[in-house]
Amino acid sequence: MLFSSAVVVSAWGYFLYIGVIDPNGGVNILWPLFGISNQILAAIALCVATGILVKSGKLKYAWLTALPLIWLVIITSTATWQKLSSADPRIGFLAAANSLSDKLAAGVLSPDKAAVAPQLIFNQRLDAVLALFFVALLWLIVIDMLRVCMRHLRGQAVPPLSETPHYPTQLEEAWARD
Amino acid sequence: MRTNLFSLLVWAGVVLLGAAAIGGIALNRGEPINALWFITAALCVYAIAYRFYAAWIAATVLSIDATRATPAERLANGRDFMPTNRWVVFGHHFAAIAGPGPLIGPTLAAQFGYLPGTLWILFGAVLGGCVQDMVTLFFSTRRDGKSLGQMARDELGNIGGVAALTATFLIMIILIAVLGLVVVNAMKNSPWATSTVAATIPIAMLVGLYMYKLRPGRVLEGSALGVVLLLLAVAGGGWINQQPGLRELFNHPGLPLAFAVIGYGFAAAILPVWLLLAPRDYLSTFMKLGTVILLALAIVWMRPEIKMPALTQFVDGSGPIFGGALFPFVFITIACGAISGFHALIASGTTPKLLSNERDIRMIGYGGMVLESFVAIMAMIAATVLDPGVYFAINSPAGVVGSTAAEAVATISSWGFPVTVEQMNLLAQQMGEATLFARTGGAPSLAVGMASIFGSAFGEHLLALWYHFAIMFEAVFILTTLDAGTRVGRSCCRTCSATCGNRWGALRGIPRCCSAAPWWSRPGVISCISA
Numbered sequence: 001m002l003f004s005s006a007v008v009v010s011a012w013g014y015f016l017y018i019g020v021i022d023p024n025g026g027v028n029i030l031w032p033l034f035g036i037s038n039q040i041l042a043a044i045a046l047c048v049a050t051g052i053l054v055k056s057g058k059l060k061y062a063w064l065t066a067l068p069l070i071w072l073v074i075i076t077s078t079a080t081w082q083k084l085s086s087a088d089p090r091i092g093f094l095a096a097a098n099s100l101s102d103k104l105a106a107g108v109l110s111p112d113k114a115a116v117a118p119q120l121i122f123n124q125r126l127d128a129v130l131a132l133f134f135v136a137l138l139w140l141i142v143i144d145m146l147r148v149c150m151r152h153l154r155g156q157a158v159p160p161l162s163e164t165p166h167y168p169t170q171l172e173e174a175w176a177r178d
Numbered sequence: 179m180r181t182n183l184f185s186l187l188v189w190a191g192v193v194l195l196g197a198a199a200i201g202g203i204a205l206n207r208g209e210p211i212n213a214l215w216f217i218t219a220a221l222c223v224y225a226i227a228y229r230f231y232a233a234w235i236a237a238t239v240l241s242i243d244a245t246r247a248t249p250a251e252r253l254a255n256g257r258d259f260m261p262t263n264r265w266v267v268f269g270h271h272f273a274a275i276a277g278p279g280p281l282i283g284p285t286l287a288a289q290f291g292y293l294p295g296t297l298w299i300l301f302g303a304v305l306g307g308c309v310q311d312m313v314t315l316f317f318s319t320r321r322d323g324k325s326l327g328q329m330a331r332d333e334l335g336n337i338g339g340v341a342a343l344t345a346t347f348l349i350m351i352i353l354i355a356v357l358g359l360v361v362v363n364a365m366k367n368s369p370w371a372t373s374t375v376a377a378t379i380p381i382a383m384l385v386g387l388y389m390y391k392l393r394p395g396r397v398l399e400g401s402a403l404g405v406v407l408l409l410l411a412v413a414g415g416g417w418i419n420q421q422p423g424l425r426e427l428f429n430h431p432g433l434p435l436a437f438a439v440i441g442y443g444f445a446a447a448i449l450p451v452w453l454l455l456a457p458r459d460y461l462s463t464f465m466k467l468g469t470v471i472l473l474a475l476a477i478v479w480m481r482p483e484i485k486m487p488a489l490t491q492f493v494d495g496s497g498p499i500f501g502g503a504l505f506p507f508v509f510i511t512i513a514c515g516a517i518s519g520f521h522a523l524i525a526s527g528t529t530p531k532l533l534s535n536e537r538d539i540r541m542i543g544y545g546g547m548v549l550e551s552f553v554a555i556m557a558m559i560a561a562t563v564l565d566p567g568v569y570f571a572i573n574s575p576a577g578v579v580g581s582t583a584a585e586a587v588a589t590i591s592s593w594g595f596p597v598t599v600e601q602m603n604l605l606a607q608q609m610g611e612a613t614l615f616a617r618t619g620g621a622p623s624l625a626v627g628m629a630s631i632f633g634s635a636f637g638e639h640l641l642a643l644w645y646h647f648a649i650m651f652e653a654v655f656i657l658t659t660l661d662a663g664t665r666v667g668r669s670c671c672r673t674c675s676a677t678c679g680n681r682w683g684a685l686r687g688i689p690r691c692c693s694a695a696p697w698w699s700r701p702g703v704i705s706c707i708s709a
Contacts, residue, residue, distance in 0.1 A: 001668070005447045008351070008667035012660075013440040015355030020362055020436040023577045027363075027618050028500045030356040031286060035510035037349040041519025042310055044342050045526075048330050049313045053239070055333065061239045065313060068306035068517065075506040082502065090501030130352075134345065141334070141341040148334050162332040163320045169247040171261060171534060 018123045021116045028090065032083060033127055036076050040138045043072040047145045054149040055161055073142060080135045084128055093131070097124035189229070196222025204293060210483040213559045217477060220300060220555045224548045227304035232544040235309065240316050244537040249323045249530060261534035264541065270532065271546045273463040274524040280515040280554035281652060282360060285620040287511040288561040288569065289497040291489040294508045295558055302516030303551035311521045312543030318526035319533055326526045346523060347667060353520070354663040361656045362435045363619035364649050369428035370419040370610050374646055375653040377411035382458035390452045404461045412647045419610060439660070447664035455661050462654045469651055473556050473628060476635040486562035486569065491593070498574040515554020521547065560627030567597025568605065572623040576616045586615055610642030625649050
């Protein structure tokens, strides 16, 4: 427990440390990455739900979860694309890393900023890799869900529904109802 | 027939009122708009969505079956599985999903103006976030309360399972780091905020000892004690701020505070849950509901005017608070108030194991998220009732607007949001802070917004108290998330390292930690609450 706690605390502690030494306040780096990863987790949940709806023979209601899913895929993919490819150092992770390393090489940074610059450059590149990894995960699971749904609709074998059988409730639950 | 007609008329009225309020918010240009319209629009949208959309999902799409025994009934073991009063489950679910996210996101997204964020919070929640929470809760309830990762593996295959587990772990790490940063920025060089936040730790431990050792099961006594002590801590921080010697003890720059937060996170994660995490989780639920209701009442009472324009020039991506254009970044920045994947972990965690009947899924899954979305609307109002110049001066980092007060004021005024150094100094003095320039992270500007609403409703001379109350209010949530999130991450980490394979059973541990180990799972507590 001590070891795994230490691993987890150092993982978030690292990002916190980078955020604190960042002269731009850190929020600019961390919050978009958090938003992207949180929305991707939501998309994964909606993917699972859409897959279950289709497999339960409720294809005509699958839009209920599929529409928010499509929207999340669009916004997270666009945001990640901009975070990776934008030439504006305030948006693109890689652009920020390159602009900072140019400044460092040109020697225009004040000594205290120059001291932390290598860490910030590394962190911007790490963020780029993480964002790309998140989106790759999302596309992987979306494609997997579509594959399972197509197989189901064509009548091919898919993992069976894991719903538990119906047992009638025995609860005399006067206390639980109002 | 008469009741049908009556209810038809009432709902037609709600639809018209909601449409008028949204139309007023969306089409209004130039004239000042009242915050009351935001509350009206939100309540109408929520009422319609809950009454019709959620009811249709429950009856037609999910075919909710009230005669079916839930996992809480069939697998009741008195520990994780236990049929529980639906209001208690609602409270637990809300406490677990409503971290500080819905407060910070809207504050940051207000740089685009009030309109984009407000519309996304309202419609993203009722069409996306609430649906996600509700269907995840339903599917997990029909599958013995299995976690999202397990469901992904069972229904889609191993690829889905691995993706869900990895995403869960990484999102936790980043979530904790960003929240830690918010609390560090709020405490930076502020002895009052630092001492108040520090005091919440021994207070939570004292409440934990009281509820579990001194007088087991006396939940109400313990929480009353906790709330009184927290309020005293806010006032005590003000006193410390006046003492030259003590003041220096709590006056630190960012880096030492960051290491203190990291050290705290480690220590808190290895303490027993009942001592620190559970009592604070419980206290913060009271605090959050109480404060949000008070804020809503103050807004209805004071009817403050929104000073931010509907759209600012920063929709093109040149915003000072964070870079990036309106699309897609407003949808990324506001996560928790509109749609949040974190909720799926809770809805497939403890909540389905406590649910006593499927018919409560609509209220808990959909209704819980509606309430959280309302919290986000409150945060949006608190950010936009500030003068835009003040809002940008607090939230813009020194690297963007310049490191001296004069430079920052000149840059921000040149954007068309006039602000003066004297105005900022006066505000800082009223709030009991040394400076309010470049206090990034969202928490300080939210606190200033809340303090100004409360201050105008309950007396201007208490501004500094309200400000630090708001900071403490946010910090309590954030510290809980640091601690609970570390536990979740630890559990993921052990699952990965122990097996690197398919031992998904260990995943079941996640939801329990996630929800900060329900305090009512002790028989003494539960009988006290349901009685």
